[in-house]
Each structure stands twice: as C-alpha cells, then as structure tokens.
Amino acid sequence: MGDPAVKVELVAVGDELLNGDVVNTNASRLGRDLTDAGLRVTGVSTVGDGLDELVDVLRVAVERADAVIVSGGLGPTSDDRTREAIARVAGVELHRDPGIEQWLRDRYRGTNRTLAGLGLQQADVPEGGRILPNANGSAPGVTIEIDGTVLYATPGVPSEMAAMFGDQVLPDLLRRSGAPAPRAQRVLRTVGVGEGVVAQYLEPLEKDLAAAGAVEVAYLAVPGETRVKLTSTGPGGDEAVDAAAMRAYELLGDCVYAEGSEQLVAVVARLLVERGVTLAAAESLTGGLLASTLVTVPGVSAAFRGSVTAYATDVKSGVLGVDPELLAAEGAVHPQVARAMAEGVRGLLSGTYGVATTGVAGPEPQDGRPVGEVHIAVAGPEGTVAVSVHLPGDRDRIRALAVVRALELLRRVLLGLPHERTREFPG
Known part of the structure; x- marks a missing residue:
C-alpha cells in the first residue's frame, strides 16, 4: 500500500451484535487504536451470521478500502462462517492446515475436552492466506490479500481480538502502509x-x-x-x-x-486527596450510586468517609437531622433539604465536606415535584452551597446525571470556582 492515508474498514460479525444482546466494543477499540496509529477508519459495518450477507459486506469493504479488519465468526460452531465467506470473496478454496489441526487437538486434550467435528473448521485457511496464531483462545485468525487489499480476520472475543490486533495485525498493517507518523x-x-x-x-x-x-x-x-x-x-x-x-x-x-482519559470522578478524588480533606455523602434519589462511583477510584479511601442512603423521609430527619417541619412543609425534594442533608452527613461522619442529592427520578412525580427535578448540595468549611437542576431522561439516566452534577459541584467547591458555569457565548 505505502500511502500514509491508508483507508481501513472494520467489519463486525454476529447476530448477537445486530439484536442487541452484545455491544460492539471491538469497533470502538479498533477505531481508537487505528486512529492513534495514524491510520484512517473510513467505514464500520455490522453483519449477521448469514453467509450470503457476510460475503456481500466483505466484498464491498474490500473494494473500498486498503485494509479490512474483520472480528468474529471464527469459532467452532455452525454459525461461524467468516473463513468460508473470505474464501468466496477471494475466489479460492479452503484447505485444512495440519499444523493448526494438531495444535487444536493438543489444546483440547490438555483441557479434557473432546474436539468435535466442527471444532476442526478452526484449522481451515483460504488458499493464499496465512494463519494468525491465537495465544488467548482456540480460534486462530487469518490474513489474506484480495485484489491488493489486505484482509485480517480476528476472533470476536474482545480480549482475544485486542491481543491479536496489537501483536500481529497492527505491526503488519503499519509495515505495509509505510508506518505513517501518528497524528497529534x-x-x-x-x-x-x-x-x-x-x-x-x-x-x-x-x-x-x-x-x-x-x-x-x-x-x-x-x-x-x-x-x-x-x-x-x-x-x-x-x-x-x-x-x-x-x-x-x-x-x-x-x-x-x-x-485525555482522566474521568471526572478521578479528578474529584485526586483533589480531595491532594488537599488532605475528607468527604461524606448523603443520597436520596441516587440511592448509593454516588458512593459506588467514588469507590471505583483506587486510593479514594484516604478521603472518602462513607455514605448514608437516606431514601425514606423519616431517615432524613432521624439519621441526618433534617428539620421535620421543613420536610412537612416542603417535602423531601427541596434545595433546603439538600443543604440540611449535606450538613447532617458532614457532622455525622466527621467529613471535611458533605455532599447530598435529593430529587425525583421517576417514573412518577413526587409530592407535586416533576420527574427530573434534582437538588444537590455541598457543605464544607466555607459554608453550604446548593444547585437545582432539571435533568432529562428515564430513571436510570436521571440518577446517572445527578451523580455527574454532584461531582461537578464538588470539583467547583474544591477549586474555589463559581458554583455554576459562568461562560458567556462568544460574540
């Protein structure tokens, strides 16, 4: 190929990808890695296990691109037809590689499993192609040139695909393309x-x-x-x-x-640890999701004291000390309730800061408050601040967005920024 502007197409194979049973993470992984390597992904296709459909998709991809990377359909079952489809597109026959056949027999014998007849199809190679060894599974990959386009077929299992791509496919592709410099x-x-x-x-x-x-x-x-x-x-x-x-x-x-790749929760955890301060959480509508998100960060135990899931109204008053008269007058979904919850959990768990969430995640309104109304507060040495937002989506989305907004308010408080964004549109 030699052209630094190499065009790469991706083809993901499997009925499970089309019907939504499995998310196609291979495409996003390959797209990112290829782009980082200075190559250009010009198309991504998903096709089921039907042989005719797979042949059609591969034929088009080979015609349009300099390189095609296929993932999936190389296993030991009757719906694994990628090898046969590649052979049809190339206009060649499949032959059984005796070395791979023996390797498969030895591998299965070592695991006390029987190698069924279909399992041996994993040793089939299109004429003119070569095997890509699979150090992480039983299904070898395949590479072949078809009318000047190089095609690589890898397993669909993400860990196997990633290893084969990184160790064999990408180095070969870069060699063929003249190793273009990665784009900044x-x-x-x-x-x-x-x-x-x-x-x-x-x-x-x-x-x-x-x-x-x-x-x-x-x-x-x-x-x-x-x-x-x-x-x-x-x-x-x-x-x-x-x-x-x-x-x-x-x-x-x-x-x-x-x-880069640093996530918001990691930024907040780092700020807490760097400042030598601690955090306690009081959660109503998020139901522990904020705490669960925080503890995904290694080392956050140095700063995160714990959380109280105050889902019921009487827990807000009995455990966190929210004024029962405030709850009776305004209900549980109110900015003053969020402020009281943040102050209460800060004292209860001896945190430098307390953060609280309350709101209506749905699917029905609560105490006259609409679905999506959310109040978040942070209490700390500088005082207590609260923000009120209306978040869109279903129950899960509202809860997830509430966690993001709580982390963002924490970030702003820790950095001494305005509590909400203040940027104006450029003139």
Missing part, C-alpha cells in the same frame, strides 16, 4: 455543558481552523459531558494542536475539567 491529538473533557453549547463556545476557533486547515475538531457527547477532540491533519501537527488546545481552553474556561 488532544482531548479536552467538559462537564455540565451540552454538545451544542460547547460547539457555540468554540465557533471562533473552528473558523480559524477551517481557514488554516491544520487541525480537525470533533465532538463526543456522553451523559453529562462533552469531549472535544483536536487532531492534526498535516505537518507540524504537535504545534498546531497545542495552539488549538490553548485557544479552546480560553473559550471554554472552567467548563474543562480534565484532558
């Missing part, structure tokens, strides 16, 4: 700001970049966050991307909470 890239992570708002903030930057043509801007929205990916498109990539990132920071301000 930076990812800015924002929180509490929708994708459209972030794009409006960055309009001046995008106009400048469109004129220069040196950096691409892409947006990825995930629950409660928007990520901005800046990628070089030509020579001098590092300098161009760094300049674009500096301008993006200026435009986005304190909406940016981290860069």
